[in-house]
Amino acid sequence: MTGPLVPCAECDGTGWVTSVVDGVSRARRCGCWRDGAVNKAMSLARIPRRYDHCDLDNFVVYDNERLLRAVSAARRFADAFPVVDKGLFFIGPPGIGKSHLAVAVLKKVIHSRGAQGLFYDTRDLLRVIRSTYDPVVRTTEIEVLRPVMMADLLVLDDLGAEKTSEWVEETLNLIVNTRYNEQRLTVFTSNFEEKEQTGDGDSLLERVGFRIHSRLYEMCEFLEYDGGDYRHAPTNATGKDLTDLWNLRKQGQNRLPRAGRALRAELKGKADLKWPGGRAGS
Numbered sequence: 001m002t003g004p005l006v007p008c009a010e011c012d013g014t015g016w017v018t019s020v021v022d023g024v025s026r027a028r029r030c031g032c033w034r035d036g037a038v039n040k041a042m043s044l045a046r047i048p049r050r051y052d053h054c055d056l057d058n059f060v061v062y063d064n065e066r067l068l069r070a071v072s073a074a075r076r077f078a079d080a081f082p083v084v085d086k087g088l089f090f091i092g093p094p095g096i097g098k099s100h101l102a103v104a105v106l107k108k109v110i111h112s113r114g115a116q117g118l119f120y121d122t123r124d125l126l127r128v129i130r131s132t133y134d135p136v137v138r139t140t141e142i143e144v145l146r147p148v149m150m151a152d153l154l155v156l157d158d159l160g161a162e163k164t165s166e167w168v169e170e171t172l173n174l175i176v177n178t179r180y181n182e183q184r185l186t187v188f189t190s191n192f193e194e195k196e197q198t199g200d201g202d203s204l205l206e207r208v209g210f211r212i213h214s215r216l217y218e219m220c221e222f223l224e225y226d227g228g229d230y231r232h233a234p235t236n237a238t239g240k241d242l243t244d245l246w247n248l249r250k251q252g253q254n255r256l257p258r259a260g261r262a263l264r265a266e267l268k269g270k271a272d273l274k275w276p277g278g279r280a281g282s
């Protein structure tokens with residue numbers, strides 16, 4: 001831990017404050033020590049800088065029943081942590097603030113409960129694991145996996161965006177099952193909704209595979225919602241801005257049979273060169 005340039009005036013940088021109570025000298029932790037511990041936990045949590053501003057209090061809500069349900073579930077979870085039965089699973093189209101909610105919950109439990117939290121974009125995690133994976137002995141560096149398995153709260157963002165393969169399924173199964181068996185809580189987000197399998201491979205079940213899909217139901221509260229796309233909203237967007245954007249999105253859905261296809265077509269028109277083949281990340 002790197003200390004501040006000027007040592008704390010309260011404890012002179014020792015982290016302990018002594019006081020004399022009833023003639024007995026007692027030491028207690030200085031406030032700066034706890035701040036330091038929280039700062040360290042925050043830096044270990046790997047939260048991308050673009051989510052620095054994400055809190056539960058600045059999440060813009062509007063008249064949207066399922067979004068409000070997702071937000072209150074997030075609040076309940078963060079307030080009760082770690083005494084919670086199930087993790088959370090935010091599902092819906094890109095840009096509706098799923099990662100914002102997941103990060104906000106993560107930050108809150110780190111700050112208020114001193115929890116060890118960890119954030120990973122699912123594709124990044126798989127990339128890191130793969131980079132240390134030895135295909136001959138079928139092992140991966142335990143240093144990579146240990147924090148993922150052990151974190152008090154893990155956020156796995158954008159589940160289903162990765163290209164599926166036997167290895168991907170096996171690896172995700174190992175992570176998800178280990179956490180489930182150890183009764184550790186996990187928050188997931190995904191752009192892939194629960195829907196009938198059409199053969200396009202874009203239902204949640206098809207994206208994550210049968211085993212993880214059924215396990216997710218056991219370990220998470222499913223919070224599927226729709227809404228206005230933040231990425232098209234002005235800075236400091238209001239509830240009205242997002243309601244308008246939501247209405248636009250709904251009109252788009254009415255005009256075209258498939259929201260995913262419409263979005264894809266719309267984005268193809270823009271110069272999105274790194275289009276991954278699925279839906280865009282949020």
Ligand SMILES: [Zn+2]
Pocket residue numbers: 008009010011012013014015016030031032033
């Ligand atoms: Zn101090």
